[in-house]
Amino acid sequence: xxxxxxxxxxxxxxxxxxxxxxxxxxxxxxxxxxxxxxxxxxxxxxxxxxxxxxxxxxxxxxxxxxxxxxxxxxxxxxxxxxxxxxxxxxxxxxxxxxxxxxxxxxxxxxxxxxxxxxxxxxxxxxxxxxxxxxxxxxxxxxxxxxxxxxxxxxxxxxxxxxxxxxxxxxxxxxxxxxxxxxxxxxxxxxxxxxxxxxxxxxxxxxxxxxxxxxxxxxxxxxxxxxxxxxxxxxxxxxxxxxxxxxxxxxxxxxxxxxxxxxxxxxxxxxxxxxxxxxxxxxxxxxxxxxxxxxxxxxxxxxxxxxxxxxxxxxxxxxxxxxxxxxxxxxxxxxxxxxxxxxxxxxxxxxxxxxxxxxxxxxxxxxxxxxxxxxxxxxxxxxxxxxxxxxxxxxxxxxxxxxxxxxxxxxxxxxxxxxxxxxxxxxxxxxxxxxxxxxxxxxxxxxxxxxxxxxxxxxxxxxxxxxxxxxxxxxxxxxxxxxx
Numbered sequence: 001x002x003x004x005x006x007x008x009x010x011x012x013x014x015x016x017x018x019x020x021x022x023x024x025x026x027x028x029x030x031x032x033x034x035x036x037x038x039x040x041x042x043x044x045x046x047x048x049x050x051x052x053x054x055x056x057x058x059x060x061x062x063x064x065x066x067x068x069x070x071x072x073x074x075x076x077x078x079x080x081x082x083x084x085x086x087x088x089x090x091x092x093x094x095x096x097x098x099x100x101x102x103x104x105x106x107x108x109x110x111x112x113x114x115x116x117x118x119x120x121x122x123x124x125x126x127x128x129x130x131x132x133x134x135x136x137x138x139x140x141x142x143x144x145x146x147x148x149x150x151x152x153x154x155x156x157x158x159x160x161x162x163x164x165x166x167x168x169x170x171x172x173x174x175x176x177x178x179x180x181x182x183x184x185x186x187x188x189x190x191x192x193x194x195x196x197x198x199x200x201x202x203x204x205x206x207x208x209x210x211x212x213x214x215x216x217x218x219x220x221x222x223x224x225x226x227x228x229x230x231x232x233x234x235x236x237x238x239x240x241x242x243x244x245x246x247x248x249x250x251x252x253x254x255x256x257x258x259x260x261x262x263x264x265x266x267x268x269x270x271x272x273x274x275x276x277x278x279x280x281x282x283x284x285x286x287x288x289x290x291x292x293x294x295x296x297x298x299x300x301x302x303x304x305x306x307x308x309x310x311x312x313x314x315x316x317x318x319x320x321x322x323x324x325x326x327x328x329x330x331x332x333x334x335x336x337x338x339x340x341x342x343x344x345x346x347x348x349x350x351x352x353x354x355x356x357x358x359x360x361x362x363x364x365x366x367x368x369x370x371x372x373x374x375x376x377x378x379x380x381x382x383x384x385x386x387x388x389x390x391x392x393x394x395x396x397x398x399x400x401x402x403x404x405x406x407x408x409x410x411x412x413x414x415x416x417x418x419x420x421x422x423x424x425x426x427x428x429x430x431x432x433x434x435x436x437x438x439x440x441x442x443x444x445x446x447x448x449x450x451x452x453x454x455x456x457x458x459x460x461x462x463x464x465x466x467x468x469x470x471x472x473x474x475x476x477x478x479x480x481x482x483x
Contacts, residue, residue, distance in 0.1 A: 002081045005054050009073050012043055012050075012391065019043045020068045020263060030058050032078065039075060042263055046389040056080035068262065185213045194219050200226075264356040275418040278334070283413045284462055285449035288470040289436065290429050294444050296476045305371070310429070311349065311403055312373035317472040318401055318424055319345050319366040320479055325465040327457040328422040329398050339456050348397030348417060349377065350404070351384045358384050359417055361397040405429065411447045421456045424469065425449040446473065 009019060019041035026038045037049040038058070056078040063069050185207055191214060195202050198219075205222055207214035246254070261269050275281075293313060300308045322329045322345055330341040347365035351358050360380035365373065383389045400417045405428035414425050427447040434443035450466045472478045 002079050004059060004077050004079050005056075006077050007038075007052050007054060007075050009041075009069050009071055009075050010050065011071050012041075012048060016043045016071070016391070018068055018070045019048075021063050021065050022047060023065060024061060025049070026058050026061075026076075028058050028061060032056065032058060041069075042387070043391070046391060046394060047387040048390070050075070052076070052078065054078045054080050185209075185211065191216050191219055198223055264358065268357055271418050272415050275416050279332075279416050279418065280454045281416050281451050282454050282459070282462070283449055283451045284459070284466055285411060285425075285447060286466055286470050287445055287447050288473040289434055289443045290446045290473050291444040293473050293476050294429065300370070306374060308370045309374045309377060311377055311401070312370045313476075314403070314424075314426055314473075315347055315349070315362070315365060315373050315377075315401055316370055317469055317479065318347065318399065320472065321465050321468045322399060323366065324468060325457075325461055327461050328452060328465055330421045330456050331398070331419045332421065332453065332455055342398045344398070346396050346398045348400040348420075349380075350400065350402045351381055352407075353385050353387070355387055358389065358394060359397065359400060360384055360389055360393055361395065363396075399423070402426070405446070411449055413449065414451050416451055416453060421453040422462075422465075423451050424466075425451065448473070 012019060020043075021039060022042050023040040024038070025040060026032055026036075032038060032052055032055060034053065034055040035051045036055075038052045039050050041048055041050055058076055059079050060077045062074045062076060069075070192202070194200075194216065200219060200222060202214055202219075205214055205218050206212065208218055209215045260266075294310075297308055297310060297313060326341055327339075329345055330339055332338075333340055344364055345366040347362045348359040349362070351360055360383070362368070362373065362376050362380065368376065380389070380393060383393070397417060397420060400420060400423040402412075402414050402423055402425045404412050404414070405426050408428055410427040410430075412425050412427070414423050416423050425448070427449075429444050429446045431442050432445040433440055434445055435441075436443055448466060448470055450462055450469075452462045
């Protein structure tokens with residue numbers, strides 16, 4: 001029989017708690033195989049294709065493209081198994097009754113498990129399908145209620161429109177107004193003249209005097225009420241205009257763009273904020289004559305073979321410097337209050353992409369030569385620009401090399417890539433006047449900066465590391481001692 005299984009967004013690793021749907025790879029009604037990718041999601045680390053652990057027909061998808069889902073939220077449902085329609089009705093019902101009636105609850109769960117591939121994402125197994133329990137709805141007896149018709153309402157009398165000068169004023173004392181064709185109960189000529197001058201129909205008034213006699217106070221009250229209504233009617237358009245006119249704050253908000261901090265941008269913001277909060281960093285820098293380094297690279301590339309990049313040479317210098325100053329290839333365990341020094345150098349490098357700043361990691365950089373480093377930098381950079389870096393390629397770094405010179409700037413005080421302890425920054429290499437061998441000359445000069453965690457070392461260690469890097473840049477032959 002057919003069983004509908006629910007596939008939830010799995011834990012993609014590295015503590016990620018949510019992902020954004022970038023593109024659905026299947027439609028409702030499509031037949032999918034076990035471990036077939038069904039959706040492409042973007043996490044704070046990279047874009048990942050998520051495989052479905054079940055094979056069958058897709059019956060529902062949850063979330064449109066661009067929707068952000070937490071880990072554990074349903075992604076889609078898949079109908080697994082042979083439909084009951086493929087068997088005779090009697091056989092299907094009989095087999096279902098026998099299987100449900102003869103097996104205990106635990107064996108039912110075992111029997112309903114769908115075979116998975118064993119290809120698991122972090123925290124998500126595919127060997128078992130979740131047991132589904134049928135919900136029984138209680139029946140309720142509908143009660144009937146008698147409907148009593150309501151009594152017919154009395155017809156309403158037609159309303160007489162008020163005069164243009166003043167609208168009718170209801171009697172405050174409950175006395176009836178004078179009849180339309182009878183005498184008006186007014187004695188004072190002054191009252192009549194006051195009403196006539198102001199266009200007030202005395203038949204619309206109910207007098208407050210004896211036997212409904214209209215007094216001067218009644219006429220003045222009616223005129224005062226008419227003026228109030230006229231004033232409110234005149235002020236209404238102004239009030240409506242004031243209400244519809246946006247306030248300065250609302251007008252400013254309408255011109256403001258709000259961009260959600262999510263995806264890679266949100267992950268970068270969280271990591272940089274944490275670095276500034278937890279790490280007491282300091283920065284030192286030095287100018288170096290990179291003329292000999294550039295000549296050495298030109299000689300390497302002229303000898304044939306793959307071209308060697310400047311970044312690869314700087315990375316090779318970094319690994320040699322970290323071997324001399326291992327304090328900077330470390331991190332701080334704040335809970336244990338310990339400095340953790342790493343034996344291997346996993347070198348991260350900053351890469352700017354259309355999706356934001358990412359830091360891919362070159363594994364075992366200390367064991368690679370210049371050619372291997374060049375090839376790995378090129379591969380990771382291409383994957384970063386395509387958004388195809390895996391979480392493993394974006395985590396686990398122990399030291400970062402930041403070549404901000406590609407942006408045309410000389411220096412910077414970069415923020416350490418938490419939880420690392422140091423970062424080497426490299427500015428642009430440009431011709432500058434420089435004293436070389438006692439004479440003023442135009443040389444290729446670069447500014448180097450080192451930002452380090454002051455908890456792992458003091459200024460002497462940081463200065464020694466940076467000075468060694470500068471010496472290798474100025475005289476690449478220094479590296480021969482450690483090759």
